[in-house]
Amino acid sequence: MRVRDLHVITEKWHFYCMNCLRSWERVFEAWHSDDGHGGAAVAWRLDGQASLPPWSDPICPTCLGLQVKALPGGSRDLIPPQR
Numbered sequence: 374m375r376v377r378d379l380h381v382i383t384e385k386w387h388f389y390c391m392n393c394l395r396s397w398e399r400v401f402e403a404w405h406s407d408d409g410h411g412g413a414a415v416a417w418r419l420d421g422q423a424s425l426p427p428w429s430d431p432i433c434p435t436c437l438g439l440q441v442k443a444l445p446g447g448s449r450d451l452i453p454p455q456r
Protein backbone atom coordinates (compact mmCIF):
# COMPACT_ATOMS: atom_id res chain seq x y z
CA MET A 374 0.00 0.00 0.00
CA ARG A 375 1.39 3.28 -1.06
CA VAL A 376 1.17 6.11 1.38
CA ARG A 377 2.29 8.68 -1.10
CA ASP A 378 2.24 8.45 -4.85
CA LEU A 379 4.98 10.47 -6.48
CA HIS A 380 5.34 10.48 -10.21
CA VAL A 381 7.86 12.52 -12.14
CA ILE A 382 7.23 13.41 -15.74
CA THR A 383 9.62 15.37 -17.91
CA GLU A 384 8.04 17.84 -20.27
CA LYS A 385 9.80 19.64 -23.03
CA TRP A 386 8.48 23.13 -23.65
CA HIS A 387 9.13 25.33 -26.62
CA PHE A 388 9.32 29.07 -26.14
CA TYR A 389 9.05 31.71 -28.77
CA CYS A 390 9.72 35.40 -28.20
CA MET A 391 7.34 37.66 -30.09
CA ASN A 392 9.68 40.58 -29.59
CA CYS A 393 13.09 39.43 -30.84
CA LEU A 394 11.88 36.25 -32.59
CA ARG A 395 14.19 34.02 -30.63
CA SER A 396 13.02 30.47 -29.98
CA TRP A 397 14.36 28.01 -27.50
CA GLU A 398 13.27 25.03 -25.48
CA ARG A 399 13.63 23.80 -21.95
CA VAL A 400 12.91 20.56 -20.21
CA PHE A 401 10.84 20.84 -17.08
CA GLU A 402 10.16 18.17 -14.51
CA ALA A 403 6.60 17.91 -13.29
CA TRP A 404 6.44 16.26 -9.90
CA HIS A 405 2.96 14.86 -9.52
CA SER A 406 2.13 13.86 -6.01
CA ASP A 407 -0.90 12.82 -4.07
CA ASP A 408 -1.53 15.29 -1.33
CA GLY A 409 -3.06 12.61 0.87
CA HIS A 410 -6.52 14.17 0.77
CA GLY A 411 -7.74 12.83 -2.53
CA GLY A 412 -6.25 15.66 -4.49
CA ALA A 413 -3.19 15.93 -6.63
CA ALA A 414 -0.47 18.52 -6.56
CA VAL A 415 2.11 19.31 -9.17
CA ALA A 416 5.44 20.90 -8.39
CA TRP A 417 7.59 22.11 -11.26
CA ARG A 418 11.34 21.90 -11.36
CA LEU A 419 13.83 23.29 -13.82
CA ASP A 420 17.53 22.48 -13.68
CA GLY A 421 17.00 20.87 -10.31
CA GLN A 422 15.41 23.94 -8.80
CA ALA A 423 11.82 24.66 -7.93
CA SER A 424 10.25 26.77 -10.62
CA LEU A 425 7.00 28.30 -11.72
CA PRO A 426 4.95 26.41 -14.29
CA PRO A 427 6.37 26.79 -17.82
CA TRP A 428 3.46 28.90 -18.97
CA SER A 429 3.66 31.28 -16.04
CA ASP A 430 5.28 34.54 -17.13
CA PRO A 431 8.15 33.20 -19.22
CA ILE A 432 10.85 35.77 -19.89
CA CYS A 433 13.02 35.91 -23.00
CA PRO A 434 16.67 35.37 -22.00
CA THR A 435 17.84 37.52 -24.90
CA CYS A 436 15.74 40.69 -24.73
CA LEU A 437 14.08 40.07 -21.35
CA GLY A 438 10.76 40.59 -23.09
CA LEU A 439 7.56 39.26 -21.65
CA GLN A 440 5.83 38.56 -24.95
CA VAL A 441 6.84 34.93 -24.92
CA LYS A 442 4.70 32.08 -26.12
CA ALA A 443 5.06 28.78 -24.34
CA LEU A 444 4.11 25.66 -26.27
CA PRO A 445 4.10 22.19 -24.77
CA GLY A 446 6.38 19.91 -26.74
CA GLY A 447 5.21 16.61 -25.43
CA SER A 448 5.90 14.63 -22.34
CA ARG A 449 7.29 11.29 -21.43
CA ASP A 450 7.70 9.28 -18.31
CA LEU A 451 11.01 9.70 -16.63
CA ILE A 452 12.96 6.52 -17.21
CA PRO A 453 15.25 5.51 -14.37
CA PRO A 454 18.86 5.15 -15.42
CA GLN A 455 19.79 1.66 -16.50
CA ARG A 456 22.57 -0.16 -14.77
Ligand SMILES: [Zn+2]
Pocket residue numbers: 390391392393394395433434435436437438
Ligand atom coordinates in the same frame (compact mmCIF):
# COMPACT_ATOMS: atom_id res chain seq x y z
ZN1 LIG B 1 13.25 38.23 -26.98
